[in-house]
Amino acid sequence: MEDERRYDPHSIEERWQRVWETEKTWEVPNDADPSRTTYVLEMLPYPSGEPHMGHLKNYALGDAVAHFTRRTGRVVLHPMGYDAFGLPAENHAIKTGVHPRESTAASIASFQRQFRRWGISIDWSREFGTHEPTYYRWTQWLFLQMYERGLAYRREAAVNWCPNDATVLANEQVTDGRCERCGAEVEVRQLEQWFLRITDYADRLLEDLGEIEWPEHVKTMQRNWIGRSEGAEVVFRCESAETDYPVFTTRPDTLFGATFFVMAPEHRDVLKLAAGGEHEDEVRAYVNRAITESNELRGSAERPKTGVPLGRTVTNPVNGEQIPMFVADYVLMEYGTGAIMAVPAHDERDHAFALAHGLPIKRVIEGADPDAGPDSDGLPYSGEGPLTGCGTEFDGTHNREAFGRIVDWLDREGKGHSSVNYRLRDWLISRQRYWGCPIPIIHCAECGPVPVPESDLPVILPDIEGYAPKGRSPLASAEDWVAVDCPSCGAAARRETDTMDTFVDSSWYYLRYCDARNDEAAWSREAVDAWMPVSQYIGGVEHAILHLLYARFWTKAMHDMGLVGFDEPFARLFTQGMITRDGAKMSKSKGNVISPASYVDNYGADTARCYVLFIGPPDQDADWSDEGVEGVHRFLSRLWRLSNGLESSGSGIVQPESPDGAGLELVRKANWAIDKVTKDMGSRFAFNTAISAVMELVNDCYRLIDRTDEESLRFAVATAGSLVFPFAPHLGTEVVDRVAGRRAWEEPWPAVDPTMLESDTFELVCQVNGKVRDRVEAPSGADQAALIELARSAPNMVAHLEGKQTVKEVVVPGRLVNIVVR
RNA sequence: GCGGCUGUGGCGGAAUUGGUAGACGCGCACGGUUCAGGUCCGUGUGGGGGAGACCCCGUGGAGGUUCGAGUCCUCUCAGCCGCACCA
Numbered sequence A: 001m002e003d004e005r006r007y008d009p010h011s012i013e014e015r016w017q018r019v020w021e022t023e024k025t026w027e028v029p030n031d032a033d034p035s036r037t038t039y040v041l042e043m044l045p046y047p048s049g050e051p052h053m054g055h056l057k058n059y060a061l062g063d064a065v066a067h068f069t070r071r072t073g074r075v076v077l078h079p080m081g082y083d084a085f086g087l088p089a090e091n092h093a094i095k096t097g098v099h100p101r102e103s104t105a106a107s108i109a110s111f112q113r114q115f116r117r118w119g120i121s122i123d124w125s126r127e128f129g130t131h132e133p134t135y136y137r138w139t140q141w142l143f144l145q146m147y148e149r150g151l152a153y154r155r156e157a158a159v160n161w162c163p164n165d166a167t168v169l170a171n172e173q174v175t176d177g178r179c180e181r182c183g184a185e186v187e188v189r190q191l192e193q194w195f196l197r198i199t200d201y202a203d204r205l206l207e208d209l210g211e212i213e214w215p216e217h218v219k220t221m222q223r224n225w226i227g228r229s230e231g232a233e234v235v236f237r238c239e240s241a242e243t244d245y246p247v248f249t250t251r252p253d254t255l256f257g258a259t260f261f262v263m264a265p266e267h268r269d270v271l272k273l274a275a276g277g278e279h280e281d282e283v284r285a286y287v288n289r290a291i292t293e294s295n296e297l298r299g300s301a302e303r304p305k306t307g308v309p310l311g312r313t314v315t316n317p318v319n320g321e322q323i324p325m326f327v328a329d330y331v332l333m334e335y336g337t338g339a340i341m342a343v344p345a346h347d348e349r350d351h352a353f354a355l356a357h358g359l360p361i362k363r364v365i366e367g368a369d370p371d372a373g374p375d376s377d378g379l380p381y382s383g384e385g386p387l388t389g390c391g392t393e394f395d396g397t398h399n400r401e402a403f404g405r406i407v408d409w410l411d412r413e414g415k416g417h418s419s420v421n422y423r424l425r426d427w428l429i430s431r432q433r434y435w436g437c438p439i440p441i442i443h444c445a446e447c448g449p450v451p452v453p454e455s456d457l458p459v460i461l462p463d464i465e466g467y468a469p470k471g472r473s474p475l476a477s478a479e480d481w482v483a484v485d486c487p488s489c490g491a492a493a494r495r496e497t498d499t500m501d502t503f504v505d506s507s508w509y510y511l512r513y514c515d516a517r518n519d520e521a522a523w524s525r526e527a528v529d530a531w532m533p534v535s536q537y538i539g540g541v542e543h544a545i546l547h548l549l550y551a552r553f554w555t556k557a558m559h560d561m562g563l564v565g566f567d568e569p570f571a572r573l574f575t576q577g578m579i580t581r582d583g584a585k586m587s588k589s590k591g592n593v594i595s596p597a598s599y600v601d602n603y604g605a606d607t608a609r610c611y612v613l614f615i616g617p618p619d620q621d622a623d624w625s626d627e628g629v630e631g632v633h634r635f636l637s638r639l640w641r642l643s644n645g646l647e648s649s650g651s652g653i654v655q656p657e658s659p660d661g662a663g664l665e666l667v668r669k670a671n672w673a674i675d676k677v678t679k680d681m682g683s684r685f686a687f688n689t690a691i692s693a694v695m696e697l698v699n700d701c702y703r704l705i706d707r708t709d710e711e712s713l714r715f716a717v718a719t720a721g722s723l724v725f726p727f728a729p730h731l732g733t734e735v736v737d738r739v740a741g742r743r744a745w746e747e748p749w750p751a752v753d754p755t756m757l758e759s760d761t762f763e764l765v766c767q768v769n770g771k772v773r774d775r776v777e778a779p780s781g782a783d784q785a786a787l788i789e790l791a792r793s794a795p796n797m798v799a800h801l802e803g804k805q806t807v808k809e810v811v812v813p814g815r816l817v818n819i820v821v822r
Numbered sequence B: 001g002c003g004g005c006u007g008u009g010g011c012g013g014a015a016u017u018g019g020u021a022g023a024c025g026c027g028c029a030c031g032g033u034u035c036a037g038g039u040c041c042g043u044g045u046g047g048g049g050g051a052g053a054c055c056c057c058g059u060g061g062a063g064g065u066u067c068g069a070g071u072c073c074u075c076u077c078a079g080c081c082g083c084a085c086c087a
Helices: A009-023 A053-071 A087-095 A100-118 A133-148 A198-211 A216-227 A251-259 A270-274 A281-291 A348-357 A399-413 A509-515 A523-531 A546-560 A598-602 A603-615 A626-644 A663-683 A688-706 A710-725 A729-741 A783-793 A795-801
Strands: A036-040 A075-077 A151-162 A168-169 A185-198 A228-238 A242-248 A260-263 A309-315 A321-328 A341-342 A416-422 A441-446 A448-451 A484-486 A491-497 A537-540 A573-577 A579-581 A760-768 A769-777 A806-812 A818-822
Touching: A009 A036, A009 A100, A009 A603, A009 A729, A036 A053, A036 A228, A036 A509, A036 A523, A036 A769, A053 A075, A053 A100, A053 A242, A053 A573, A053 A579, A053 A603, A053 A663, A075 A281, A087 A100, A087 A309, A100 A603, A133 A151, A133 A448, A133 A806, A185 A281, A185 A546, A198 A216, A198 A228, A216 A546, A216 A783, A228 A251, A228 A341, A228 A399, A242 A251, A242 A260, A242 A341, A251 A399, A260 A309, A260 A448, A270 A321, A281 A321, A309 A341, A341 A348, A341 A537, A399 A416, A509 A523, A509 A546, A509 A818, A598 A626, A603 A626, A603 A688, A626 A688, A626 A710, A626 A729, A663 A688, A663 A710, A688 A710, A710 A729, A760 A783, A760 A795, A769 A783, A769 A795, A783 A795, A783 A806, A783 A818
Parallel strands: A036 A075, A036 A537, A260 A321, A537 A573, A760 A818
Antiparallel strands: A151 A168, A151 A185, A228 A242, A228 A309, A228 A416, A260 A341, A309 A321, A441 A448, A441 A491, A484 A491, A760 A769, A806 A818
């Protein structure tokens, strides 16, 4: 019934998966010799529904790297876990009433099944989900370590508020200023929130980008996100209020051109300054409107510049001029000091505001904006040039020089100093959500926030009645859980009811894998130092900023606490491209979603895995094609049929002593393939060309099969199996087993026989004036003169050289001769 | 607006250091196997010209450097992504 001549991936794959499962082939010890360890890690999946094509690509990539690395003699840690807390499971619970724990467990089970069917080489002894108390106990512990060192703190902040669902939203839940779920316009509310002090690490996060091998565009994105600006803090005094107001500016060289002064609506002195003045009511109304408006609305640069005068002035420290104060929503409280000096001649925004409010525009740098019309004054001009119109010795000085001199002057006068500012904000980690890690803090009326004692960890996430948001954290409804005694004074107190952002969970999971079953500590320093940093991290670009920045920050914080001995978590990073369908992102609404499971059912895991790697360069987006899958399946079938037609040598993969004719050709091709695949895997992520090299080898086997000796063919086929193993581990194993009687994963990576990479002759390309005119067979060792002679005597060369005068002869040994003529 | 990425046959892509453009796969065409279809095997396949040997053109576009450019430089067009009132 069963056709023996037919490649049957399912029986092959199940058979080897059983071996790997029972022998625990991919498990590694915690205390491996650090000089031999390599840590290969793919970003852990968020378990929601079934794995999709992006997962298949991610883990096929990582597994190829892991397999290849193992066979080069390294001990490889290749673990798996689940980023299990998060909003989708909670939203599902709100809709269906099913506890997030149940839907998450179902999804995890599905991921586990699929990963096993795909044959991914995972050390299952280290598996965990971030929602398990044995994991989040340590998330809480680490949070408290940060709290004790002041790295975690609580303050009031503006957060996104959905008036319809009566809940706070995560930034990720706000799309175009609207609530992702109900579509209501999001408001801003001031609430007490927990933050992690990532801004303390801004400079190190920036500098250490130089030490890690990451794609340049990811580093650039992180640099832009951190947004370091150098400038100065300058003090403007408001005499009538007897208060100094510092501002941050990147252009202290334009200080003489400051003609007004603007404060953010959130600035706490705004109402006080306006009080009693003629604009008091107007200011109050303006501030009230501004602070309830969405960031989305306020953030637009195209928006007209509005604002209200405060009815007071400040003194420009360099010239003593009194300039008017305003409140305007284009100034952000979160950046700098929440107040700015406005230089309308040299700043686009200040210019727009000055025009709208009839304020003076004073040029202090010579130059004109190139985009300004010929009849305009060329303002606002933000370029460089000499200073002008200051009425001091600075006039005529180039602004670059004036920058430093003005800052020095301010410093001497006690009116300012050089300063650095960052775009990066502290990381807001509290979420008014149920399905997350509880923040281990107890609020006591007497003692304030008190950490939960270490011995009481973990603070278990309690079961609750309803998940629907009611204007406060869902956990607040678990009265029995919330009410506790203060660990410090024993008085009645209440637990913190916010949970942590899920990015906290995923900021340290890679450390836990190193020592996943430790119930005494988050990890032992020895285990972590043996494996970390991750040698190769692989995941989607969508995490280029948040996850990858948070994890770097976390590692640096752990390093400073002495918990780890390194301060970058991921030495090398690879970001994979998306798999699209008909050129578009797969989504349920487009109806173009295809699942890996159906392809694994139809063609086997090896075909599905090979195809996602063959489809194109892995860092680029690639479009899925069913015909392409069949092509890869055909290739694997052809390799299987070759192995099926051969008797096993039972003695390993052995290159024949001295093959000749077709046999020699095959042995050479096999060595060429070894060389090609090794280079493609070892020095770049070129899986697509590596697979095509094995295809070429297989094609040559078919081409030469009738003329070659069996030993050479066996060597070529076994080599093909051995080389394809990292991409198609089951078939690779099957072929090496059948033909050579060895277990592919235990075989060292094949070594090239350099003598087989060379041949006696090569094809010499003959050019005249850079154009190919002929090709001739040339001996490999021939010298330049001999090559020129050969080229000149090639038939079509003779025709092109006839009657021409030679100007120059260029020889590239082993490749070509180019004769330049007139 | 700022920053980044990508443009190569009918399609996905290859060309690692400036040295034969189009490897490999898909698709298509023809032939073989087969009762037939499919499978499988083989041959061909950038465009144009020529009976043919061959010739011309060709890597988004325009220039440039070079004996030689998909690759380096300048300008430019198109598409995608990230950030965006950050003083």
